[in-house]
Amino acid sequence: MEISTAAIWESLKTIPDPEIPAVSIVDLGIVRNVEFNDDQLKITITPTYSGCPAFSFMKEEIIRHLESAGIFNYQIDTSLAPPWTTDWMSDSVKAKLKEAGIAPPSHKVECPQCESQNVDVISEFGSTACKALYKCNECSEIFHHFKQI
Ligand SMILES: [Zn+2]
Structure with missing residues (x-):
């Protein structure tokens, strides 16, 4: 080999x-x-x-x-x-998630578009169990948050 x-x-x-x-x-x-x-x-x-x-x-x-x-x-x-756990994700991975429009794992969920923390959860279970669906109250963006575990 x-x-x-x-x-x-x-x-x-x-x-x-x-x-x-x-x-x-x-x-x-x-x-x-x-x-x-x-x-x-x-x-x-x-x-x-x-x-x-x-x-x-x-x-x-x-x-x-x-x-x-x-x-x-x-x-x-x-x-x-x-x-x-989501701690195993490096910062560069979190940056890639954000570029893809997904809020990276964090206790403070931030809109990936405008970085506002004025967001509301729409559904604890988005397209999969891993992601919750949020809406940004500032820019109206609907986005997924990769849940922190
Ligand atoms: Zn926003």
Whole structure:
């Protein structure tokens, strides 16, 4: 096996989050570890919100990337401890979310358009359990907030 773990990380960085295509599954902190045990590649992933149905899709995408890179001897472990939290998102990821019109995780929800905190929650559950739907009272923008956990 000539492929490096660094190359695998790079490949995984090209897999977008199915719900938030602006960020990758690596950006979100879903991919925890990539290592070789002898010849077997082991990838550890942690699901985000337990209610998110996208997890099995992400796993399939990882497998698709590995196999297209010629890696067939792999194991994908799902680790639930420590649980994923939004703290695992870097500031650059939060900036990408904001550019995509999604308020990043924070206790103070801010409109991604005008940065006003004068916002009201419309629904605790937006398009998915991960996101709440808000309305900005300043600029009338309707936006999703990636819930802080
Ligand atoms: Zn606004």
